[in-house]
Amino acid sequence: xxxxxxxxxxxxxxxxxxxxxxxxxxxxxxxxxxxxxxxxxxxxxxxxxxxxxxxxxxxxxxxxxxxxxxxxxxxxxxxxxxxxxxxxxxxxxxxxxxxxxxxxxxxxxxxxxxxxxxxxxxxxxxxxxxxxxxxxxxxxxxxxxxxxxxxxxxxxxxxxxxxxxxxxxxxxxxxxxxxxxxxxxxxxxxxxxxxxxxxxxxxxxxxxxxxxxxxxxxxxxxxxxxxxxxxxxxxxxxxxxxxxxxxxxxxxxxxxxxxxxxxxxxx
Amino acid sequence: xxxxxxxxxxxxxxxxxxxxxxxxxxxxxxxxxxxxxxxxxxxxxxxxxxxxxxxxxxxxxxxxxxxxxxxxxxxxxxxxxxxxxxxxxxxxxxxxxxxxxxxxxxxxxxxxxxxxxxxxxxxxxxxxxxxxxxxxxxxxxxxxxxxxxxxxxxxxxxxxxxxxxxxxxxxxxxxxxxxxxxxxxxxxxxxxxxxxxxxxxxxxxxxxxxxxxxxxxxxxxxxxxxxxxxxxxxxxxxxxxxxxxxxxxxxxxxxxxxxxxxxxxxxxxxxxxxxxxxxxxxxxxxxxxxxxxxxxxxxxxxxxxxxxxxxxxxxxxxxxxxxxxxxxxxxxxxxxxxxxxxxxxxxxxxxxxxxxxxxxxxxxxxxxxxxxxxxxxxxxxxxxxxxxxxxxxxx
Numbered sequence: 001x002x003x004x005x006x007x008x009x010x011x012x013x014x015x016x017x018x019x020x021x022x023x024x025x026x027x028x029x030x031x032x033x034x035x036x037x038x039x040x041x042x043x044x045x046x047x048x049x050x051x052x053x054x055x056x057x058x059x060x061x062x063x064x065x066x067x068x069x070x071x072x073x074x075x076x077x078x079x080x081x082x083x084x085x086x087x088x089x090x091x092x093x094x095x096x097x098x099x100x101x102x103x104x105x106x107x108x109x110x111x112x113x114x115x116x117x118x119x120x121x122x123x124x125x126x127x128x129x130x131x132x133x134x135x136x137x138x139x140x141x142x143x144x145x146x147x148x149x150x151x152x153x154x155x156x157x158x159x160x161x162x163x164x165x166x167x168x169x170x171x172x173x174x175x176x177x178x179x180x181x182x183x184x185x186x187x188x189x190x191x192x193x194x195x196x197x198x199x200x201x202x203x204x205x206x207x208x209x210x211x212x213x214x215x216x217x218x219x220x221x222x223x224x225x226x227x228x229x230x231x232x233x234x235x236x237x238x239x240x241x242x243x244x245x246x247x248x249x250x251x252x253x254x255x256x257x258x259x260x261x262x263x264x265x266x267x
Numbered sequence: 268x269x270x271x272x273x274x275x276x277x278x279x280x281x282x283x284x285x286x287x288x289x290x291x292x293x294x295x296x297x298x299x300x301x302x303x304x305x306x307x308x309x310x311x312x313x314x315x316x317x318x319x320x321x322x323x324x325x326x327x328x329x330x331x332x333x334x335x336x337x338x339x340x341x342x343x344x345x346x347x348x349x350x351x352x353x354x355x356x357x358x359x360x361x362x363x364x365x366x367x368x369x370x371x372x373x374x375x376x377x378x379x380x381x382x383x384x385x386x387x388x389x390x391x392x393x394x395x396x397x398x399x400x401x402x403x404x405x406x407x408x409x410x411x412x413x414x415x416x417x418x419x420x421x422x423x424x425x426x427x428x429x430x431x432x433x434x435x436x437x438x439x440x441x442x443x444x445x446x447x448x449x450x451x452x453x454x455x456x457x458x459x460x461x462x463x464x465x466x467x468x469x470x471x472x473x474x475x476x477x478x479x480x481x482x483x484x485x486x487x488x489x490x491x492x493x494x495x496x497x498x499x500x501x502x503x504x505x506x507x508x509x510x511x512x513x514x515x516x517x518x519x520x521x522x523x524x525x526x527x528x529x530x531x532x533x534x535x536x537x538x539x540x541x542x543x544x545x546x547x548x549x550x551x552x553x554x555x556x557x558x559x560x561x562x563x564x565x566x567x568x569x570x571x572x573x574x575x576x577x578x579x580x581x582x583x584x585x586x587x588x589x590x591x592x593x594x595x596x597x598x599x600x601x602x603x604x605x606x607x608x609x610x611x612x613x614x615x616x617x618x619x620x621x622x623x624x625x626x627x628x629x630x631x632x633x634x635x636x637x638x639x640x641x642x643x644x645x646x647x648x649x650x651x652x653x654x655x656x657x658x659x660x661x662x
Contacts, residue, residue: 041307067451073388074374074381093377094370097388099310100591101451108307109370111300116370197454208450209387212466216390216440223436227337231428234339 002064002182003083003128004150005137006157009187010167011144012055014048018136018145022046022059025124025135042108045121046136049194054187056194057145059136060085060106060121061174062182063204068098068107070206076118083150083182084123092118103178103200123182150182157186179204280614287611290604294367302604306597313601314368316587317609319445320580321357321364322395323469323476327484328354328402329438330477336431342500346485348409348629350477353484355402356616361395364612387447394441401434409627443470449586457590458528459542464518465586471515472579475549478508479575486569488630498565505568508575509556512549541581541589548578 016035023030028043040047046059062085069077069085076091077098098118099107110116124134132138137147146153157172173191174181177200185191192198294302305312327350334340335347366372378392404423411420446469449456462468482504523529532539552571561567592599601609623629 070383070385071388071451073383073386073392074377075383075386076381091374091377091381092371093374094372095368095388096310096370097386097448099307100455103454105308105595109299109310111305111307112298113300114296114298116299200454205451206385208453208463209447210385212447212450213385213387213390213444219440220436223439224432227333227432227435231337231339231432234337238339238341 001149001151002081003123003147004062004153004182004184005059005123005134006146006148006153006184006186007057008144008146008157008160009054009056009185009189011142012048012057013142013144014050014055015141016048017139017141018057019044019046019048021135021139022121025127040106040108040120042110042119045119051193054189056185056187056191058194058196059183060123061104061177062121062123063178064180064182065178065204065206067101067103067178067205070209071097071101073097080125082125082128084125084128085182086122086125087118087120089117094118101205103197103205150184153184157184160186176202178202179207280618283607283611283614286607287614290607290611291367293604294608295372299370302602304599304602304605306599308595308597309591309599311587311591312599313588313605313609314364316584317364317612318361318368319583319587321360322442322445323473323579323583324480324576325354325357325361326438326442326473326475326477327480328357328405328477329398329435329442330474331481332405332431333435336427337435343481343504345630346481346488348406349484349488349624350481351402351405352409352620352623352629353480355399355406356619358395358399358402359619360612360616362399364609367608387444387451391441391444391448394437394444398434398437398441401430401437404430405434409623409629413627438473439470442473443467445469446586452591455591455594456586457538457593458526459523459531459538460586460590462522462526464522468515468519468522471511471518472582475508475511475515475575476579478504478511479552479572479579482508482568482572483576486565486572489565498563501565501568502562505556505562505571508572509553509562512553512556512575516546516549516553536593538589538593541585545578545581545585548574548581552578 019035020030022028022045023034023043026045028045034044037044038047038049040058046057049056049058062079062083064079066077066079066085069075069079071077072092073095074091074093076088077085078088079085094109094116096107096109096118099105099109106120108119110119124132127134133147134145137145140146146156148156154172154175157175161168161170161172167188168186169188169190173185173187173196174183179202185196190198290302299305303312303314331343331347331350335344366375369375378389379396383389404426408420408423411417411423443466446465446467449461449465450463453461482501485501532542552574555561555567556571561571588599
């Protein structure tokens with residue numbers, strides 16, 4: 001059963017304890033200056049955004065079928081059956097196609113380092129594997145971030161909207177976006193106001209490229225047959241032309257010789 | 268060829284390479300952050316654009332190899348070798364710029380052993396690697412001829428057809444795959460360029476670039492060596508280029524129509540202007556090349572080929588940079604170090620081409636010249652851009 005996070009913005013009080021717990025979990029520095037930063041970065045994998053009295057978390061969505069994992073040429077990024085989209089640093093060669101491919105523009109790069117890594121929230125894979133909650137869900141004092149089985153969280157989110165329709169935008173963001181994500185959002189205002197992309201397709205992103213990529217064996221086999229065939233025909237034509245030329249030449253030669261002989265006889 | 272001009276270009280080359288070398292030091296000892304204007308919001312910049320168009324401009328390699336060896340149009344043979352050399356240098360530049368652009372250059376070999384067959388980048392890595400090998404095999408007869416290694420020459424001639432077929436298939440795959448890279452960013456690439464047919468567009472425009480490059484090089488070789496394809500052959504290429512361009516432009520126009528994004532051109536935006544520039548650079552040569560006065564005139568043909576090449580470069584830069592800017596929310600212009608490195612890569616490609624032409628039988632009949640003229644070693648050390656000497660020998 002795949003795990004997920006449900007973030008209910010209406011229950012969030014903006015205490016930012018999730019930010020601090022995340023930093024600690026990932027061995028990153030956290031202080032007032034970092035807390036004030038309103039952007040995900042290579043040293044801040046989750047951020048609580050504030051707009052008036054509204055809050056919104058941003059973090060890696062840990063997609064069900066992630067664009068980054070399909071884009072990565074060396075499979076450094078992978079979706080685990082448990083839910084987290086993990087990053088294996090020792091494979092990464094730094095092409096940054098994951099950053100381009102991510103529909104949520106989540107992956108960050110250590111631009112300042114000579115040998116940089118890609119950085120992002122990986123949904124605490126070690127904790128999840130050990131049967132624990134993610135650090136952010138565990139610390140959350142109000143239950144705004146809740147960890148659990150994805151199916152159960154979806155059911156719960158639907159129930160919350162049903163019970164309090166006035167409180168929510170009637171949508172679970174992440175339910176179907178890009179084929180579904182392991183982070184689900186509930187909010188009283190459209191999440192787009194906090195920079196989440198709107199109008200995402202229900203189709204998983206990897207399908208867009210794999211649709212074409214899966215034709216590679218066909219191109220190879222058909223291309224080989226076609227090109228080989230064309231060569232066989234054109235080459236035969238060249239050979240025939242050459243043979244005809246030879247024949248012509250030898251005929252002309254023998255004609256000339258017989259003529260020569262003829263003239264000699266005459267003499 | 269006057270002496271001062273000669274020295275001037277050498278000087279320019281030296282300056283470009285020096286600044287480039289310094290930029291390379293910055294890149295490898297200070298990191299990507301210090302040597303580029305790339306950011307989390309704009310992770311791919313000039314070097315990716317350069318990679319895209321260096322491969323497109325190398326499209327002549329597989330096009331002409333197919334024309335000469337598969338379709339057996341032997342009359343185009345004289346210009347095949349310089350085009351193969353150009354393609355080989357184009358791909359070499361791709362690989363070098365990739366190594367510079369990678370965050371961890373020493374792991375460039377990882378795709379060999381760490382596979383992900385769902386990744387377009389993985390497929391490109393393999394294709395480029397294999398096709399560069401193919402180009403080497405296609406060009407190496409020049410070296411074997413020069414060294415008079417008759418047995419190696421016979422061996423490499425024996426495998427020509429399978430190698431060429433492999434080359435055409437590999438090129439078809441990755442030329443289009445470079446477009447497929449952008450299929451996964453429907454929300455990020457500006458609609459004037461984002462299309463589900465991007466791979467087809469990339470492939471077709473690479474064919475155009477290949478034809479244009481053949482005309483382009485033939486003209487230059489005629490200037491430098493008094494050698495060229497006969498005008499009727501170039502006229503033929505010009506006609507083919509006109510039709511290819513017309514087809515490519517028709518497909519793209521239909522795509523814009525079907526996706527209903529033509530109205531975007533009414534917006535006074537950078538994207539609009541640069542799209543129109545790209546379109547003009549391709550439409551003008553297409554129209555001109557249909558006129559007899561143009562495609563039967565060597566200089567006019569040459570100018571049309573230049574426009575086409577610039578058009579393809581504009582297209583690749585628009586996809587890589589212009590089209591990705593709006594959604595990123597940032598403004599990107601390459602840092603001087605990025606420009607310097609790119610420029611010195613282009614300069615080295617030209618210099619290497621000149622070197623190869625000087626020492627190897629790249630142009631037909633050229634080996635006769637070499638046979639008559641043994642090269643002293645000292646002369647071999649200062650050969651860059653010394654190509655014009657060949658003209659002196661011939662005349």
